[in-house]
Amino acid sequence: MNEKLESRLRAALRPVAPRDEFTRDLIARVAADRRSSFDARSAHGRRPRARGWWLSAGMAASLLVAAGIQHRLQERHERERGLEARREVIEALRVTSQKLNLVYEVIKNQSSSPADDKPGV
Amino acid sequence: MTGGEALAYPVRFAGDTLTLNEAAPGFSDEQLGKARAGEAAALASLIQAHQRSVYSLALRMLGTRDLAEDLTQDVFMQLSSNLKSIESNTHLKFWLRKVTSHRAIDQLRRRARIETMPLDEEITPSSTVDHGDPLLQRHLRLLLLNLSPPARAVLLLRYQEDLDPIDIAKTLDMPINTVKSHLKRSLEILRQETPNPAPVRCEGKST
Numbered sequence: 001m002n003e004k005l006e007s008r009l010r011a012a013l014r015p016v017a018p019r020d021e022f023t024r025d026l027i028a029r030v031a032a033d034r035r036s037s038f039d040a041r042s043a044h045g046r047r048p049r050a051r052g053w054w055l056s057a058g059m060a061a062s063l064l065v066a067a068g069i070q071h072r073l074q075e076r077h078e079r080e081r082g083l084e085a086r087r088e089v090i091e092a093l094r095v096t097s098q099k100l101n102l103v104y105e106v107i108k109n110q111s112s113s114p115a116d117d118k119p120g121v
Numbered sequence: 122m123t124g125g126e127a128l129a130y131p132v133r134f135a136g137d138t139l140t141l142n143e144a145a146p147g148f149s150d151e152q153l154g155k156a157r158a159g160e161a162a163a164l165a166s167l168i169q170a171h172q173r174s175v176y177s178l179a180l181r182m183l184g185t186r187d188l189a190e191d192l193t194q195d196v197f198m199q200l201s202s203n204l205k206s207i208e209s210n211t212h213l214k215f216w217l218r219k220v221t222s223h224r225a226i227d228q229l230r231r232r233a234r235i236e237t238m239p240l241d242e243e244i245t246p247s248s249t250v251d252h253g254d255p256l257l258q259r260h261l262r263l264l265l266l267n268l269s270p271p272a273r274a275v276l277l278l279r280y281q282e283d284l285d286p287i288d289i290a291k292t293l294d295m296p297i298n299t300v301k302s303h304l305k306r307s308l309e310i311l312r313q314e315t316p317n318p319a320p321v322r323c324e325g326k327s328t
Contacts, residue, residue: 005312006280012258013265013281015177022190023172026197027165033201034159 150210157204168197175221181277182225184266196221219292222274229270264314268307275303
């Protein structure tokens with residue numbers, strides 16, 4: 001009895017196909033949905049916000065690097081100017097020292113010459 | 122495969138071992154991969170291979186063609202968004218049955234009563250083989266609509282989808298004993314409400 005009812009149920013509940021137009025519409029809708037989700041995902045990859053963030057970060061980094069380079073160049077320039085000034089001072093001292101030596105020699109020669117001018121004394 | 126047969130092969134996903142029927146013929150795991158990658162032809166094959174099962178479940182759960190078509194569309198749209206999580210064709214069949222049954226039960230619970238049509242549109246058999254008395258089959262389908270939504274889903278998964286009680290329990294997230302008691306009670310109701318067709322007698326007039 002049970003088996004008979006079960007076989008009747010199986011016959012009554014055979015899967016049925018939907019209308020052809022419905023299948024066509026369904027395929028079109030699902031395909032369109034997949035396409036739009038793919039597009040959305042691609043657009044998500046190129047988010048303007050993310051691009052803006054990277055742009056700002058890049059600009060900030062460039063400014064920092066430029067400021068650092070400028071600071072280094074200025075430092076080097078000032079050091080070179082200091083060295084140049086030092087060289088000039090040393091040169092001036094050297095020249096002054098030479099002049100003083102000359103003066104010293106002249107004075108020394110002048111002070112020793114009167115004795116030499118009186119022969120036979 | 123008949124309902125009482127052993128199941129085809131075990132499959133593991135989501136930490137659970139399932140033994141389900143063979144995957145839908147005409148649709149391979151390779152095609153599933155292509156559908157996941159967004160290939161339109163593979164996606165169309167997927168829908169064509171599985172729509173009959175989804176639509177029939179929806180139709181017999183909800184009782185009208187319009188509601189069944191809406192539900193079938195919703196299920197395939199949901200599948201489209203979840204296609205990445207589908208691991209195999211067997212998983213796909215399990216997922217489709219589960220989502221269709223749960224959505225139909227929820228829909229029936231939300232509406233106290235859905236005005237049902239006599240299901241005339243479904244008398245379009247998939248083959249020309251004689252499957253018995255069409256009036257009796259229509260009567261059985263109408264009786265099915267009087268069962269509670271979970272009992273209806275259990276009966277459909279058993280006799281339309283050929284699942285055994287273990288797989289029905291997994292599909293509907295229901296204890297196995299509840300599935301068995303639904304089956305027993307529903308068959309009893311159907312037996313009481315189904316008339317036994319009287320044997321046809323050929324009476325010839327003899328002179």
